[in-house]
Amino acid sequence: MPPRRAKPGALLDVDEICGRDKLIEEMWETLEQQSVRLEAEKRTGKSSILQLMAANPKPGWLVVSLGLLDVHSPDELADAVYAKLYPHFGRWGRAKFKAREFLTSLGGTEVGGVLKVPDGATRPKGYWKTLLKHTIQDLVECKGEEKVVLLFDEVSLMLQNLILRSDENTAMEVLDVLSHLRKDPQTGRGFRMVLTGSIGLPHVIARLKTAGFADQGVSAMESIPVPALDAADAVQLATDLIDGEALVAADKAKSAAALADVSDRIPFYTHRVAKWLAGRPGKNADPAVVDRAVGELLADEQDLLELRHFRSRIDNYYPDDKAAVVAILDMVARADTPLGLDEIAAAINTAVGPESGKLKDLLRLLVLDHYLARDGDSRYRFRYSLLKRWWRSDPL
Numbered sequence: 001m002p003p004r005r006a007k008p009g010a011l012l013d014v015d016e017i018c019g020r021d022k023l024i025e026e027m028w029e030t031l032e033q034q035s036v037r038l039e040a041e042k043r044t045g046k047s048s049i050l051q052l053m054a055a056n057p058k059p060g061w062l063v064v065s066l067g068l069l070d071v072h073s074p075d076e077l078a079d080a081v082y083a084k085l086y087p088h089f090g091r092w093g094r095a096k097f098k099a100r101e102f103l104t105s106l107g108g109t110e111v112g113g114v115l116k117v118p119d120g121a122t123r124p125k126g127y128w129k130t131l132l133k134h135t136i137q138d139l140v141e142c143k144g145e146e147k148v149v150l151l152f153d154e155v156s157l158m159l160q161n162l163i164l165r166s167d168e169n170t171a172m173e174v175l176d177v178l179s180h181l182r183k184d185p186q187t188g189r190g191f192r193m194v195l196t197g198s199i200g201l202p203h204v205i206a207r208l209k210t211a212g213f214a215d216q217g218v219s220a221m222e223s224i225p226v227p228a229l230d231a232a233d234a235v236q237l238a239t240d241l242i243d244g245e246a247l248v249a250a251d252k253a254k255s256a257a258a259l260a261d262v263s264d265r266i267p268f269y270t271h272r273v274a275k276w277l278a279g280r281p282g283k284n285a286d287p288a289v290v291d292r293a294v295g296e297l298l299a300d301e302q303d304l305l306e307l308r309h310f311r312s313r314i315d316n317y318y319p320d321d322k323a324a325v326v327a328i329l330d331m332v333a334r335a336d337t338p339l340g341l342d343e344i345a346a347a348i349n350t351a352v353g354p355e356s357g358k359l360k361d362l363l364r365l366l367v368l369d370h371y372l373a374r375d376g377d378s379r380y381r382f383r384y385s386l387l388k389r390w391w392r393s394d395p396l
């Protein structure tokens with residue numbers, strides 16, 4: 001493998017992204033049957049996975065990627081989907097497109113080869129729904145037997161933006177229309193979506209549900225978690241980073257193993273630690289130094305490992321149970337071995353009350369939110385050692 005520079009959080013070139021073969025194979029297999037939600041924490045490598053899928057589509061599939069970071073309204077979403085899909089329509093050689101006719105009827109003009117209703121022009125009510133539906137119908141009608149997957153990155157951020165800019169109703173409607181397109185027997189044929197989100201899609205959906213909206217479909221899409229890298233890939237990445245950053249290691253294999261290990265095999269952390277080591281005099285990467293570097297990073301005020309959101313989001317995710325959740329996490333972080341339900345219940349009795357049903361619910365959610373993991377014998381521990389160390393250091 002080529003040496004790699006440490007680039008924590010940067011957009012990588014495809015050949016800088018390592019591993020993920022098994023996960024991507026699983027994604028393609030699932031896509032044969034249904035659409036997918038790719039759910040994971042910030043910085044776990046979701047966008048990189050989409051990049052790999054787009055760069056090496058499975059034969060028979062057309063992949064179209066769409067980042068939703070800048071989408072703040074349903075109109076912007078429909079425009080973006082149309083602009084992304086339209087250039088592909090030419091391949092299938094058909095002259096009449098409903099979406100095109102619709103935009104022309106509204107005075108749309110060509111901008112960079114794509115029809116667009118001028119900014120500021122009044123758009124009829126329901127513009128985005130009509131444009132989205134026509135675009136997908138055009139796509140499905142002209143693509144024939146070819147299969148198409150739309151990779152929507154940052155869906156949960158878009159939903160949050162929609163809630164902020166408009167309201168819950170609008171966000172829910174967007175989810176509804178997307179899931180309707182997916183389920184529709186006409187448009188659903190050979191048309192799939194991958195949705196990713198770092199702001200806990202289940203919590204956004206839960207928030208919409210609490211606001212009185214029934215979630216019809218997106219939460220029923222197959223959810224595929226993003227795991228840490230396989231052991232061999234994690235060590236390979238660590239080795240390539242040691243080479244790329246010219247780190248000094250008396251025993252490179254041991255240093256690479258230590259680097260992969262302290263970063264829980266999550267590539268963002270591996271890049272971050274490697275970059276920190278590269279910035280130290282002597283660039284030493286012996287295992288003890290690697291471990292010390294993690295301690296320094298955990299104490300760093302800039303939150304270079306980007307762990308703070310694990311604490312700040314508790315207010316949002318658990319508005320009624322904040323104290324209990326913090327008490328559980330404090331306790332599991334302090335323990336040297338995984339804890340059983342009884343031990344946790346005894347210690348946080350005052351925080352959640354004696355009902356263990358409530359405690360079980362919270363523990364289940366904390367597992368789903370990737371704070372904790374539950375061992376086979378029903379004992380709880382932090383899922384990531386790095387997060388445990390950080391939590392233990394009691395940052396505030």
Ligand SMILES: Nc1ncnc2c1ncn2[C@@H]1O[C@H](COP(=O)(O)OP(=O)(O)OP(=O)(O)O)[C@@H](O)[C@H]1O
Binds near residue numbers: 198
């Ligand atoms: N497979 C990989 N190989 C090497 N480095 C990776 C890999 N996946 C992620 N990284 C590292 O982690 C960083 C974050 O990855 P990526 O942007 O794909 O994550 P994300 O889950 O999309 O993050 P966000 O939640 O911020 O959108 C990258 O900049 C890179 O440093």
Ligand SMILES: [Mg+2]
Binds near residue numbers: 046047048153
């Ligand atoms: Mg991303």
